[in-house]
Amino acid sequence: MQIYRANIIFTPESRRFEVLPHGYIVVSDGKVEGVYRALPPHLADIPVTDWGDRLVIPAMNDMHVHAPQYRNQGIAMDEELLPWLQNYTFPEELKYADITYAEQMYRRFVRSLWRHGTMRVVAFASVHLESTQLLMRLLDQAGMGGRVGKVNMNRNCPQGLCERVEDAVAACETLVAEFERKDSRVRPIVTPRFIPSCTPELLQACGEMVRRYQLPVQSHLSENHDEIALVKELEPESRHYADAYDRYGLLGQMPTIMAHCVWTDGDELEMLRQRGVMVAHCPTSNFNLASGLAPVRRFLDAGIPVGLGSDVSGGHDFSIFRMMVYAIQVSKMHYQRDKSCAFLSLAEAFWMATKSAGSFFGKVGSFEPGYDFDALVIDDSELLIDETYTLLQRLERFVCIGDDRHIVARYCQGRLIPEP
Amino acid sequence: MQIYRANIIFTPESRRFEVLPHGYIVVSDGKVEGVYRALPPHLADIPVTDWGDRLVIPAMNDMHVHAPQYRNQGIAMDEELLPWLQNYTFPEELKYADITYAEQMYRRFVRSLWRHGTMRVVAFASVHLESTQLLMRLLDQAGMGGRVGKVNMNRNCPQGLCERVEDAVAACETLVAEFERKDSRVRPIVTPRFIPSCTPELLQACGEMVRRYQLPVQSHLSENHDEIALVKELEPESRHYADAYDRYGLLGQMPTIMAHCVWTDGDELEMLRQRGVMVAHCPTSNFNLASGLAPVRRFLDAGIPVGLGSDVSGGHDFSIFRMMVYAIQVSKMHYQRDKSCAFLSLAEAFWMATKSAGSFFGKVGSFEPGYDFDALVIDDSELLIDETYTLLQRLERFVCIGDDRHIVARYCQGRLIPEP
Numbered sequence: 001m002q003i004y005r006a007n008i009i010f011t012p013e014s015r016r017f018e019v020l021p022h023g024y025i026v027v028s029d030g031k032v033e034g035v036y037r038a039l040p041p042h043l044a045d046i047p048v049t050d051w052g053d054r055l056v057i058p059a060m061n062d063m064h065v066h067a068p069q070y071r072n073q074g075i076a077m078d079e080e081l082l083p084w085l086q087n088y089t090f091p092e093e094l095k096y097a098d099i100t101y102a103e104q105m106y107r108r109f110v111r112s113l114w115r116h117g118t119m120r121v122v123a124f125a126s127v128h129l130e131s132t133q134l135l136m137r138l139l140d141q142a143g144m145g146g147r148v149g150k151v152n153m154n155r156n157c158p159q160g161l162c163e164r165v166e167d168a169v170a171a172c173e174t175l176v177a178e179f180e181r182k183d184s185r186v187r188p189i190v191t192p193r194f195i196p197s198c199t200p201e202l203l204q205a206c207g208e209m210v211r212r213y214q215l216p217v218q219s220h221l222s223e224n225h226d227e228i229a230l231v232k233e234l235e236p237e238s239r240h241y242a243d244a245y246d247r248y249g250l251l252g253q254m255p256t257i258m259a260h261c262v263w264t265d266g267d268e269l270e271m272l273r274q275r276g277v278m279v280a281h282c283p284t285s286n287f288n289l290a291s292g293l294a295p296v297r298r299f300l301d302a303g304i305p306v307g308l309g310s311d312v313s314g315g316h317d318f319s320i321f322r323m324m325v326y327a328i329q330v331s332k333m334h335y336q337r338d339k340s341c342a343f344l345s346l347a348e349a350f351w352m353a354t355k356s357a358g359s360f361f362g363k364v365g366s367f368e369p370g371y372d373f374d375a376l377v378i379d380d381s382e383l384l385i386d387e388t389y390t391l392l393q394r395l396e397r398f399v400c401i402g403d404d405r406h407i408v409a410r411y412c413q414g415r416l417i418p419e420p
Numbered sequence: 421m422q423i424y425r426a427n428i429i430f431t432p433e434s435r436r437f438e439v440l441p442h443g444y445i446v447v448s449d450g451k452v453e454g455v456y457r458a459l460p461p462h463l464a465d466i467p468v469t470d471w472g473d474r475l476v477i478p479a480m481n482d483m484h485v486h487a488p489q490y491r492n493q494g495i496a497m498d499e500e501l502l503p504w505l506q507n508y509t510f511p512e513e514l515k516y517a518d519i520t521y522a523e524q525m526y527r528r529f530v531r532s533l534w535r536h537g538t539m540r541v542v543a544f545a546s547v548h549l550e551s552t553q554l555l556m557r558l559l560d561q562a563g564m565g566g567r568v569g570k571v572n573m574n575r576n577c578p579q580g581l582c583e584r585v586e587d588a589v590a591a592c593e594t595l596v597a598e599f600e601r602k603d604s605r606v607r608p609i610v611t612p613r614f615i616p617s618c619t620p621e622l623l624q625a626c627g628e629m630v631r632r633y634q635l636p637v638q639s640h641l642s643e644n645h646d647e648i649a650l651v652k653e654l655e656p657e658s659r660h661y662a663d664a665y666d667r668y669g670l671l672g673q674m675p676t677i678m679a680h681c682v683w684t685d686g687d688e689l690e691m692l693r694q695r696g697v698m699v700a701h702c703p704t705s706n707f708n709l710a711s712g713l714a715p716v717r718r719f720l721d722a723g724i725p726v727g728l729g730s731d732v733s734g735g736h737d738f739s740i741f742r743m744m745v746y747a748i749q750v751s752k753m754h755y756q757r758d759k760s761c762a763f764l765s766l767a768e769a770f771w772m773a774t775k776s777a778g779s780f781f782g783k784v785g786s787f788e789p790g791y792d793f794d795a796l797v798i799d800d801s802e803l804l805i806d807e808t809y810t811l812l813q814r815l816e817r818f819v820c821i822g823d824d825r826h827i828v829a830r831y832c833q834g835r836l837i838p839e840p
Contacts, residue, residue, distance in 0.1 A: 071805050074820035075813045077748065078765065108805065287749035290756045290763065316745070316820040325736070328497065329707035333753070336710045343710065345498065385491050385528065393495045400494035400736040403823065 002027045002414070003043060006051035006377065007391050008035055010058050010367045011351035014300070018367075019391050024048070025056065027373045030414030035367050051377055051409075055395060057350075058365050059119035059374035059410060060320035061357035064218075064259040064280035064309025067135055067148075068096045068126040070109040072313035077288050081224040081314075084289060085157075089313070093126045093151075094160045102131030103138075110138050110420045115404040116318040117376045119412040120361050121146035122218055122257055122280065122309075124191055127153055127161050129171040136179055140186040142420035143412050145361060149191025149218055150175060154202045165205050172209045180213060185413070194220040195231045195244050207249030216360075217250050218280075221258035224291045228263060240268040242277075252277050257360060259309055260285075261299070262292040269295075269302060278305040278360055281352070283326035285314035293330045297341050300348070307357030308349075321399045324349035346396055377409035378402070422447045422834070423463060426471035426797065427811050428455055430478050430787045431771035434720070438787075439811050444468070445476065447793045450834030455787050471797055471829075475815060477770075478785050479539035479794035479830060480740035481777035484638075484679040484700035484729025487555055487568075488516045488546040490529045492733040497708050501644040501734075504709060509733075513546045513571075514580045522551030523558075530558050530840045535824040536738040537796045539832040540781050541566035542638055542677055542700065542729075544611055547573055547581050549591040556599055560606040562840035563832050565781060569611025569638055570595060574622045577613075585625050592629045600633060605833070614640040615651045615664050627669030636780075637670050638700075641678035644711045648683060660688045662697075672697050677780060679729055680705075681719070682712040689722060698725040698780055701772070703746035705734035713750045717761050720768070727777030728769075741819045744769035766816055797829035798822070 004027070008020040018035075026033040026043060039048070069089060076088040096102045113121060121139070125132035125148055132150040139146060150171055154162045163171075175188040192198045192206045210217055222228055222241045231241045238244035242264070245251040251258075252275025259280040264272065272279065279299050286294060299306050308323040309315070317323075324346070331343040344352075358365020364372050380398045383406070389397065398406060410417045424447070428440040438455075446453040446463060459468070489509060496508040516522045533541060541559070545552035545568055552570040559566060570591055574582045583591075595608040612618045612626045630637055642648055642661045651661045658664035662684070665671040671678075672695025679700040684692065692699065699719050706714060719726050728743040729735070737743075744766070751764040764772075778785020784792050800818045803826070809817070818826060830837045 074803075074817040075809070077816070077820070105805070284749075287752055290752040292756050293753065329704075332707055332710040333713065336712050383494075385525070389495070396497070397494040400497070 001033070001046055003039070003046050003048045004051060004056065005048050006054050006056040008056050008367060009391060009395055011347055011355055012366055012368055014348050014351045014356070015345065017347050017392060021391060025367060025373070027414050030373055032367050032369055032371045032373050034369050053381070054408070055378040055380060055391070055398070057376055057378065057395070058354040058358070058367065059376050059412065060117045060353055061120045061307060061361070061365060062113065062118045062310050062320055063122045063257060063278070063307035063357050063360065064282050064311050065121055066124045066312060067106060067109045068093045069313035070105050070112070074316045077316065080226070081289050081291065082226055090158050090161055094158060096126040096128050096131045097160060099130050099134060102128070102134055106131070106135045106138050107420070110142050110144065112318050113144065114142065114410065114417065114420050116320065117407045117410060118318065118320055119144050119374045119410060119417065120358070120364060122189065122360065123148045124218070125150055127151045127163050129174060132175065133178065136186045138420070143415050143417045145185035145412060147187055147189035147216060147218070149189040151191050151193050152202055152206055153193040153197035155199050156196050165201050168202060169205055169209065172213070176213045176215070180215070188215060190215045190217045192219050192250060194227070195234060195241065196227065203248040203250065210249055210254050214254060216255040216257070218257045218259070219245065219250065221245070221261050222263040222268065223260035224289065225263070242268045242271045246271065251275055255360060257307070259311065260291065260294065262286055262294045265295065265298070269298065269304070272304050273302045276305070278307055280309040281306050281327055282309040282311035282315055283323060283330045284317055285311035286330070288316060289314050293333050295334065296327065296331055296344065297334060305356055305359060306352050307360065308353045319403070320353050321402065324353055324399055327352065346399070373411055373414040375411040376407050378406055379408045380406050382406065421453070421466055423459070423466050423468045424471060424476065425468050426474050426476040428476050428787060429811060429815055431767055431775055432786055432788055434768050434771045434776070435765065437767050437812060441811060445787060445793070447834050450793055452787050452789055452791045452793050454789050473801070474828065475798040475800060475811070475818070477796055477798065477815070478774040478778070478787065479796050479832065480537045480773055481540045481727060481781070481785060482533065482538045482730050482740055483542045483677060483698070483727035483777050483780065484702050484731050485541055486544045486732060487526060487529045488513045489733035490525050490532070494736045497736065500646070501709050501711065502646055510578050510581055514578060516546040516548050516551045517580060519550050519554060522548070522554055526551070526555045526558050527840070530562050530564070532738050533564065534562065534830065534837065534840050536740065537827045537830060538738065538740055539564050539794045539830060539837065540778070540784060542609065542780065543568045544638070545570055547571045547583050549594060553595065553598065556606045558840070563835050563837045565605035565832060567607055567609035567636060567638070569609040571611050571613050572622055572626055573613040573617035575619050576616050585621050588622060589625055589629065592633070596633045600635070608635060610635045610637045612639050612670060614647070615654060615661065616647065623668040623670065630669055630674050634674060636675040636677070638677045638679070639665065639670065641665070641681050642683040642688065643680035644709065645683065662688045662691045666691065671695055675780060679731065680711065680714065682706055682714045685715065685718070689718065692724050693722045696725070698727060700729040701726050701747060702729040702731035702735055703743060703750045704737055705731035706750070708736060709734050713753050715754065716747065716751055716764065717754060725776055725779060726772050727780065728773045739823070740773050741822065744773055744819055747772065766819070793831055793834040795831040796827050798826050799828045800826055802826070
């Protein structure tokens, strides 16, 4: 049992911060046993790790990120989605056939997540089995968790990224055999890249993998008008893009996360709601690729779970704290046009990044009893100009203007995670 | 005479980077004498400061920032413009009647500019003469330059921020006497806060100051619908917001910079063009205060000069590099809705932040002959994953994901500027 003392902040509900000034978190077997304003008498003999005036908050979850686009972070922001894939993304992903290259990059990728306080990810790897296994092992060795998908794709892409359906199925079996155990920190996820990259046969096979191994699903949905038009052309019988996934058993039959959903509305939105599909909102990427402003308030109003994603390298920034700022900004552009569409509060953005996102991994993202102790210790003393900021103002300042320099400790499942 | 060697990047035109790999900049008497791919023979005997593989770029100019809102950076992002002024901004600015408080904050403010590579500013101080003088002296002592405005305001604000017109005029005389010399690095600028804060008498007096002392003007223009409606009510005879300034001689009679211009179009846009008014585009602030997406492409198409502003604390970030990213993102949201409205290239955003903005101060923001040597040396080695990035990709990565850690030297008017 460990006891930590600090200024504790988390969001048990979407609109409410729980704040315990100089409170105590009791952790047992990697899980939160409870938070206390004063230490209960029966715990009085256990030594307390005192973080002084620092903040302790749940760790970040990045719900959509492309690991093999690591090298392209912060470049090539001058194209929209489809040409950007052809000209920048696919050429880089081709390199991951080379396991040596993959190892160099994936080690850096895992370190970048760590630096920015992200302890869990839902990540796309590339189409290559070996380098996907490597990424999963590196994340696991680092003590970090999440779901990693070997990408499935076999059309509208360069030769070297096209797989055969039978190889896709065999690769899935291999990954399941190595990683799909209840206690694994890092587990597989079925990952059809998106409808334009997958033939009906491959989508069918993906649906089969989901059913057979009871695996979750991640993909992209309704990011961009050209993409949506292309999907309509490729799947003319589907009512909409989400329905195209659904027809293959890839929309909520098992837990499903769909990135972007910028143009999701009407019947498509209703389908996400009914199926409990989580939206990975990637506001920076949606700006950079000129996709648009995702209607997050409408998702929340409908009860659709939402997490935040960096979408590196469509997004240029690994920081999920910056994604909170961007998510609020996007919501303010909706609000500006329609004052009945309330913009996101800091509590809501924080909740999306922590408890809402974390629900994809189990009990993750909060400090309520039974939750995994995934946490960051924030030393914001450099950002404090005077003594009169409230704890929530200190959090807001860290979210807006802090960076990796201010994260002084990271925990995942109760373990202190050193730099990988 | 000094000679520097590095990877030189600047924008002599809005759409064109000039890139000299391992080139030479010759600086004489604080001004650029020339840039060279190889050192001319007649300079062969002069010692060269070799920055190796680092980048050297023009320093940043922040064309709109509120110095006395320093403490509020990164908080209070849950209000729109008018209530935000009442609830957060004015209470903080009231404290600047206390010169001791002002000194503590303004020292930090100047250091923040420096850290982020901003060597010139067009800043709002507060209504207080003494603390404005102090800020100007601190900037000057730091070796940095710009225009600083003692704010003029006398209505719709708390008692302690309301000035008498005769005091406003006397304060202007004092500032002109101390600072308005041709060789001053830091000079005054007439600064009516905005129409709602100034009675017709005060606006009249501001126009008088401009004429009498040949001073430039800064203010806010068409930021927000409620504000625009209020101006219409207060100045019913004006055709639009810009016209309201114009009637008092505050719109281009001398060099003028107007922040925001989010909703400027039609006749108002044409008036800015005719008067050569510079727009200070503050994209982060426009998001945070739910103002909207400023039509920068239309300003550029019309030949209206545009610079970038952090607008701290409406904006939460001092980095003009981040403002470039945000400016491109805003332009992509316009492009997403109207494909004929081309989004900003990195070259254009960089040019706005350097040569376009710098024109407000004279020959500033470029490395062409005769320009002041305002420069930053960037060590991006930590950001380099391999040897294959082009110099422009290295610049793009620094702009997107670099920070103050990567700025290793700062020059203003040829002088190395130490941390203030």
